[in-house]
Amino acid sequence: MSLIGLWLSNGMVCAIVVFNAFCWGRIKKSLGQFQLNFPFLIKLAFNKFFIGILALGVFNAFVTYYAQAILGVASGQFFYYFGTPVIMVASYFYLGERYDRAHVVGIALILIGAILIS
Amino acid sequence: VAVRNVNSSVLKILQKREVALWLSNGVQCGLVAMNTLSWGYLIKARGDLQLTVPFITSFFLNPFFWTAMLTGFISVILSYYAIAKIGLAKSVFFYHTGAIVVILTAYFGVGETFSLTQILAIVLILTGSVLVSRKGEGEIKK
Numbered sequence: 001m002s003l004i005g006l007w008l009s010n011g012m013v014c015a016i017v018v019f020n021a022f023c024w025g026r027i028k029k030s031l032g033q034f035q036l037n038f039p040f041l042i043k044l045a046f047n048k049f050f051i052g053i054l055a056l057g058v059f060n061a062f063v064t065y066y067a068q069a070i071l072g073v074a075s076g077q078f079f080y081y082f083g084t085p086v087i088m089v090a091s092y093f094y095l096g097e098r099y100d101r102a103h104v105v106g107i108a109l110i111l112i113g114a115i116l117i118s
Numbered sequence: 119v120a121v122r123n124v125n126s127s128v129l130k131i132l133q134k135r136e137v138a139l140w141l142s143n144g145v146q147c148g149l150v151a152m153n154t155l156s157w158g159y160l161i162k163a164r165g166d167l168q169l170t171v172p173f174i175t176s177f178f179l180n181p182f183f184w185t186a187m188l189t190g191f192i193s194v195i196l197s198y199y200a201i202a203k204i205g206l207a208k209s210v211f212f213y214h215t216g217a218i219v220v221i222l223t224a225y226f227g228v229g230e231t232f233s234l235t236q237i238l239a240i241v242l243i244l245t246g247s248v249l250v251s252r253k254g255e256g257e258i259k260k
Contacts, residue, residue, distance in 0.1 A: 024198075034198040054191075061187060062177070065160070066167045073158045074224035075236050078217075081243045084250055106249025113242035116235055 002070055006118050009063045010082050016060045017083040018090065023049040075117050082114040139203055142196045143215065149193040150216045151223040156186035158228030217244060 026049045031040065044050050068076030085107040091097040099107075160182040164173070177183060193216070221240065224230040232240070 034201070036195075036199050057191065058187065061183070061190075062167075065157070065177075068157055069161050069164075069166045072224065072230045072232075072236075073154050073161065073228055074221050074230055075232070075240070077154075077220055078240050078243050081247055084247060088250060102249050106246040106251075109242045109246030109249065111246075113239040113246060116239035116242065 003118060006067055006070065006079070009066050010080065010114070012063050013060060013080050014083045014086045016056050016063075018087060019056060020053055021087065023053045071117065079114055079117050081110055085110050139200060142199055146193050146196045146200075147215060147219045149189040149196070150219045151227070153186050153189040153193065154220050154223040155227045156182045156189065158224065158230070160186065162228075214244065214248065217247075 027044070027047055028034075030049075031043055031047065034040075064076065064080060067079050070076070071079055088097070088099065088103070088107060092099065160177075160180055163180060163182065164177055167173075225232070
């Protein structure tokens, strides 16, 4: 049961990661490159996509807590590295990104690692 | 190849004397450590996740939850600063120092122990993430 729950939570985190990437892309389009100054941070704080990121962040924390409580803090965090290959596979199909052999080996290693850790 | 790429990135950053960048990386490592500690203490205090109103209320009212959220949020902002300053490919080095900090803090700060399978899995995931985050030949098809 906990194994199904773990992978279900991983799926949710992957969806959140994809939505986060989309929101950061939209923020970059509307506000430009990230700057560490007060006017930029104020603009960022009132951006609707940034508010969306914050709201999802709280939900994400709740979901990741589930895995961290079961697997431990460190292992729980590494379990969610699974999101990286998911984004890469999505980029391959939807953005047409190409990957070399080393990328494919990397994706395979992350997948094996996530399965082992769960 | 991945290790050589990371090494050359570190050398280039050192050559540019990006003091602010290294300072932000140091702060980020501290934040990651605080974040790991906060999650660890929160889990020790609250135990497994329960979908009940008293649990959710106590979860959100726990100061460790807010420390974890705040440190995680500032850490993300700093990582975007690093990406804006030196680009995504080179900032990978900073991303992975955070992963090492998580392991060390969990072991020494929270008192977590790792089984051989977990260690193997973490090594595989870290190696894999170094490989996927290198620049390589990734390009957008026309």
